[in-house]
Amino acid sequence: MSYKVLLIDDRHTDASLEAIKKMAKMGNIELVGVKYHIEGIEMLQKDSSFEFQAVILDAFGFKNSDTDEDKMTNSGLYYSLKTLSELKSSRVIPWFVYTGHPKNLSDEDFLEKISVYQEDYKFGRTELCYYTKTLHEKELLQDIKTEIDNLENSQIQLQHKHVFQIANKINVPHEDINNLVNIFKSIQTYANDLEPSLYFTQLRMYIEYVFRDAAKYNILHEKCINEKGQVNLAESSLFLAGENTKRLNVRCTKAHFSKIMAENIKNLIFITGAASHTSDVDPAENMDYQEYRKSVKTPYLLYQLTFVVCDLLVWYDNYIKENNDSSINKSFWNDINENQSSSSESEWFEGTVIRISEDNFGTFKPDNSFKTITIHHSTVRNENIKEEDRLKVRTEPSPDKSKLHIKEIIKLD
Numbered sequence: 001m002s003y004k005v006l007l008i009d010d011r012h013t014d015a016s017l018e019a020i021k022k023m024a025k026m027g028n029i030e031l032v033g034v035k036y037h038i039e040g041i042e043m044l045q046k047d048s049s050f051e052f053q054a055v056i057l058d059a060f061g062f063k064n065s066d067t068d069e070d071k072m073t074n075s076g077l078y079y080s081l082k083t084l085s086e087l088k089s090s091r092v093i094p095w096f097v098y099t100g101h102p103k104n105l106s107d108e109d110f111l112e113k114i115s116v117y118q119e120d121y122k123f124g125r126t127e128l129c130y131y132t133k134t135l136h137e138k139e140l141l142q143d144i145k146t147e148i149d150n151l152e153n154s155q156i157q158l159q160h161k162h163v164f165q166i167a168n169k170i171n172v173p174h175e176d177i178n179n180l181v182n183i184f185k186s187i188q189t190y191a192n193d194l195e196p197s198l199y200f201t202q203l204r205m206y207i208e209y210v211f212r213d214a215a216k217y218n219i220l221h222e223k224c225i226n227e228k229g230q231v232n233l234a235e236s237s238l239f240l241a242g243e244n245t246k247r248l249n250v251r252c253t254k255a256h257f258s259k260i261m262a263e264n265i266k267n268l269i270f271i272t273g274a275a276s277h278t279s280d281v282d283p284a285e286n287m288d289y290q291e292y293r294k295s296v297k298t299p300y301l302l303y304q305l306t307f308v309v310c311d312l313l314v315w316y317d318n319y320i321k322e323n324n325d326s327s328i329n330k331s332f333w334n335d336i337n338e339n340q341s342s343s344s345e346s347e348w349f350e351g352t353v354i355r356i357s358e359d360n361f362g363t364f365k366p367d368n369s370f371k372t373i374t375i376h377h378s379t380v381r382n383e384n385i386k387e388e389d390r391l392k393v394r395t396e397p398s399p400d401k402s403k404l405h406i407k408e409i410i411k412l413d
Helices: 015-026 037-045 075-087 108-116 137-149 151-159 161-169 174-189 196-216 233-240 259-275 283-295 300-322 326-330 338-345 377-382
Strands: 003-008 029-034 054-058 095-099 250-252 333-335 348-356 362-366 373-375 390-397 404-411
Touching (some): 003 037, 015 029, 029 037, 037 054, 037 075, 054 075, 054 137, 075 095, 137 151, 151 161, 174 196, 196 233, 196 259, 196 300, 233 250, 233 259, 362 377, 362 390, 373 377, 373 404
Parallel strands (some): 003 054, 054 095
Antiparallel strands (some): 348 362, 362 373, 390 404
16 A cells, blocks of 8 residues: 655755655655645645645744744644644544754653644554654654554544543553444444444443443442452442342442433343343343344444443543542442342332243333343243233342342233
């Protein structure tokens, strides 16, 4: 692959730059030089065919002419950085600051002013705010090619910069960042080449990263993370919603989640668990997803749940700013008496049978809850239960208290 890069440098014809030009040519990079910053930026603005793929910015060069400034300053560079930043909404152009002037190399103010334009997205190496002439030519050319090759990913991260900034803030690994980028790429191009069940697992991991960070501030109860360091997603979502946990016997007297957020996260955990073959999923739930996938072979469900994850990240970033006092958050923790918990679980409640699977497992949805309950195939057969039947049921916890089983059923007219 060949690359074409604009070089804005008032000395682009000088012998001092011959070395980098030769290195660039060997690496299939064509450097096109212009003298002034305004001239170069105008070329990029008029480049409707995207001929130039990146730009190198000389720091201590002229903005518009040799005579309109008494001496060389960085004003041309700052003009270019400002304009390139404004162009990001319509076109992302990787840029790299290239300087050799002693004043810049020893000026902290110069470093700070460039860093402002690298807060949203940093092109090139993390450790290099700018590239030094005669020292970083090899690194500069390598990083230019890398950024051009990754330009589609860069554009997506800039378009959704708030989401990715938060993901980085809570230490989401680079690999998982890329998985989210891949989903966004599919959304933008509708390239139906993703296997949703693989990415559902990644979405569950994003929820886990948020929950782990919430635990640092006691927003999430410590019992929601076991001694092996595993996060119980279902129990965590109940706790954050201010509901009784099923097995941990704790609850939060303050609902951190809004009702909509609570339902969205419960739904996401339920669907992604069934689709990603996690060990704690009910077999009937998994079969329900497989049936859904057979009838609807699209990525739209994955897209929908991806945006739920994005909302969760934005919500959490906003929420933690006002609720980061660990001691106050812990004061909302409350223990549940096991006897009280079991008695509430054994109360009668009504609902509807929303599905009977091919192997005769039933799926019952209570009227007052989003969470469904599986009806064993023997009960379905013995009670002659059909889809859309209205039932009144009483439940009991499974022996390990991980699920609810239906203890008694009354069919309603």
